[in-house]
Amino acid sequence: MDGIRIRPITKEDTADIVRWRNTPAVQNNLFSRETLTPQHHLQWLQTKVDTGLCHQFIIVARQDGREMPIGTIFIKNIDQSSHKGEFGIFIGEAAARGKGYGTLAIEKILQYAFDVLTLNRVYLSVFADNAGAVHLYEKIGFAKEGLLREEFFDGTGYRDVWLMGILKKEWDTRRAG
Numbered sequence: 001m002d003g004i005r006i007r008p009i010t011k012e013d014t015a016d017i018v019r020w021r022n023t024p025a026v027q028n029n030l031f032s033r034e035t036l037t038p039q040h041h042l043q044w045l046q047t048k049v050d051t052g053l054c055h056q057f058i059i060v061a062r063q064d065g066r067e068m069p070i071g072t073i074f075i076k077n078i079d080q081s082s083h084k085g086e087f088g089i090f091i092g093e094a095a096a097r098g099k100g101y102g103t104l105a106i107e108k109i110l111q112y113a114f115d116v117l118t119l120n121r122v123y124l125s126v127f128a129d130n131a132g133a134v135h136l137y138e139k140i141g142f143a144k145e146g147l148l149r150e151e152f153f154d155g156t157g158y159r160d161v162w163l164m165g166i167l168k169k170e171w172d173t174r175r176a177g
């Protein structure tokens, strides 16, 4: 593994985002279930990203001197009065999962959220049955803050959802350690 960088999303990333978002491994772990169209995504860019409500990045992996976009990571619902924002990530390229790229990307976006956006709190929601993601978030330093029992009906059954969060002081302590 050579590492990753994150760069701001552009309109040119639309085809990748649409392809990634509509694969079952990603779709099954997101709260929005409808098939994403390029039009929907362009509307998202216009209303959320261009307005600064969401700071969204493309995760670019470096391997053997080559760069490849593998997923996206973002802080959305940015609340400037309470200094908080909601985190999200997906690695869309199946071959890029489980290689440590998600860990590296989350470290970068938390640094951005706390240092550049000067947030005090970053929070997320994750399906409780997404054990890999829950494990990863705890490893990074997110605390489980509450379990929303049977929060989401996916058409066949109810799924529990963990609310998780990390505070700036906790991130600073981890960085210093």
Ligand SMILES: CC(C)(COP(=O)(O)OP(=O)(O)OC[C@H]1O[C@@H](n2cnc3c(N)ncnc32)[C@H](O)[C@@H]1OP(=O)(O)O)[C@@H](O)C(=O)NCCC(=O)NCCS
Residues within 6 Å of the ligand: 025, 026, 029, 030, 089, 090, 091, 092, 096, 097, 098, 099, 100, 101, 102, 103, 104, 125, 126, 127, 130, 131, 132, 133, 135, 136, 139
């Ligand atoms: C969840 C996700 C972001 C993790 O990114 P990643 O690059 O695959 O994760 P990493 O390689 O950095 O792994 C980090 C840790 O999580 C664990 N992990 C990740 N996915 C896992 C899985 N499916 N099952 C078990 N463990 C998993 C790894 O074992 C590793 O733990 P370790 O360091 O103690 O061994 C990525 O797999 C993904 O996008 N999955 C599909 C969509 C999704 O679930 N998004 C999150 C919605 S909340």
